[in-house]
Every structure is written in structure tokens, then in C-alpha cells.
Amino acid sequence: MKTQSHYNRTELARAELLRELRQQGIENDAVLAAIGSVPREAFVSEAFGARAYENSALPIDCRQTISQPYTVAFMTQLLNPTPGDRVLEIGTGSGYQAAVLFNMGVRVFTIERHNELHRHAEATFERLGMDIACHCGDGTIGWSGYAPYDGIIVTAGAPDVPKALTDQLAAGGRLVIPVGDKQDQTLYRITRDADGNLSGEEFHEFRFVPLIGRQGWQG
Ligand code: SAH
Numbered sequence: 001m002k003t004q005s006h007y008n009r010t011e012l013a014r015a016e017l018l019r020e021l022r023q024q025g026i027e028n029d030a031v032l033a034a035i036g037s038v039p040r041e042a043f044v045s046e047a048f049g050a051r052a053y054e055n056s057a058l059p060i061d062c063r064q065t066i067s068q069p070y071t072v073a074f075m076t077q078l079l080n081p082t083p084g085d086r087v088l089e090i091g092t093g094s095g096y097q098a099a100v101l102f103n104m105g106v107r108v109f110t111i112e113r114h115n116e117l118h119r120h121a122e123a124t125f126e127r128l129g130m131d132i133a134c135h136c137g138d139g140t141i142g143w144s145g146y147a148p149y150d151g152i153i154v155t156a157g158a159p160d161v162p163k164a165l166t167d168q169l170a171a172g173g174r175l176v177i178p179v180g181d182k183q184d185q186t187l188y189r190i191t192r193d194a195d196g197n198l199s200g201e202e203f204h205e206f207r208f209v210p211l212i213g214r215q216g217w218q219g
Pocket residue numbers: 064065066067090091092093094095096097098111112113114117137138139140155156209210211212213214216
């Protein structure tokens with residue numbers, strides 16, 4: 001059973017994180033509410049449990065990272081999903097970003113290339129009662145079986161925009177993806193309009209682990 005003091009610490013840490021995100025320019029209430037409702041401690045190893053609500057990236061297995069809450073919030077705000085939207089995520093990692101989308105009422109499909117992370121995230125979703133479709137494989141080629149998507153979010157840094165992903169965007173769909181070299185990437189939002197045309201907007205720089213696959217880095 002949780003003690004009262006543990007409950008208070010978690011609540012306080014979450015409230016402080018939300019305050020910080022607002023200060024950093026996150027103003028979408030649905031995004032903030034979702035971040036406030038996902039137990040981030042369930043997505044980090046026990047060793048980092050006490051730091052779960054720090055606004056920082058933390059290591060997970062397979063030399064990967066759970067993204068910084070600010071990055072998750074910023075990308076989700078760019079994606080701007082509405083309840084019922086179908087969203088594909090490339091790079092499940094810990095599963096945290098997928099859980100934030102799920103709590104926004106989104107139908108989430110997520111792909112991870114490391115089997116260990118895929119299985120671990122799947123177990124976490126099940127434990128939290130989150131109905132999220134998980135696949136282990138190369139996300140640079142998308143997940144054609146469930147396409148098209150209203151949103152696609154790539155949480156690893158790509159050398160270029162994989163064509164397979166823009167091809168799987170519905171009319172009105174948004175693809176949020178960091179593109180650059182292996183050190184730094186610029187975040188892009190690519191939108192497909194009602195006539196099928198693509199247009200891009202550029203946002204600030206971030207640092208992600210590399211997207212490795214057929215239409216990503218070759219290892
Ligand atoms: N969204 C995650 C962040 C994980 S870091 C979270 O919230 O925790 C990015 C993840 O992308 C890593 O787990 C990495 O293994 C994965 N990845 C890299 N290339 C990939 C590819 N081609 N397909 C699927 N996953 C990939």
C-alpha cells in the first residue's frame with residue numbers, strides 16, 4: 001500500500017513538472033492533462049524511480065532513453081491529436097510517449113526494433129490497462145496494415161524523412177519527425193492536405209538516439 005507521504009511526493013513532483021512545462025511554452029491543456037495522468041515511474045527502471053518526474057531524459061535498456069517530458073510534450077503538441085485519431089509511433093522505447101497519446105483518447109500503434117524493449121513496454125501497457133497495438137520491427141517502413149494514420153510520430157533521429165511514412169499519412173495527417181545528423185536534429189512537422197500535397201514546417205533542435213533501419217541510419 002502506498003503511504004500518504006509517497007502519494008504526496010509523487011503528486012508534488014508531477015505538479016512541479018507541469019508547472020515547468022507550462023513555463024517552457026507548453027500550453028495545450030489536453031497534452032498537459034495527459035502528462036499529468038501517466039505514471040512516468042512505471043516507464044523507468046526502479047533505480048531511476050525517484051527521478052521519474054524530473055524534466056530530463058533517463059536511460060532505459062538496450063542503451064536507449066526515455067525522452068525528456070518537455071520533448072514528449074512539445075512533439076505531442078505539434079502532433080495535436082484529437083480523441084479517436086489513429087496515431088503511429090516509431091520508437092516505442094519505454095512506452096511513455098505512447099501512453100501519453102493513449103491517455104489523450106488516441107488509438108495508438110507503436111513499433112520498436114529491440115525485442116527486449118518491445119516486450120517490456122507491452123507488459124507495462126498491459127499492467128496499466130492500456131490497449132496499445134505493439135509491433136517489433138523496423139518502423140522506417142511504417143505499419144501498412146493499419147494505414148493511413150492521422151498522425152505519425154518518430155521518436156528517434158532520422159537522416160531523412162522516410163517515404164514510407166509520408167505515404168501512410170491520411171489527408172489532414174501530421175508527421176512529426178526529427179531529421180539531421182547523428183548528433184543534432186531539427187524537428188519537422190509534415191502535413192498532408194486534403195488534396196494529398198505535403199508541406200513542412202521546421203522547429204528547434206533536439207537530440208535523439210538514431211533511427212536505425214531500411215529508410216534510416218544503416219546501424
Ligand atoms: N518514445 C520512447 C523514446 C525511445 S528512444 C519513449 O517514450 O520512451 C527511441 C527508440 O527508437 C529506441 O528505443 C530505439 O530502439 C527505437 N528505434 C530506433 N530505430 C528504430 C526503427 N527503425 N524502428 C523502430 N524503433 C526504432
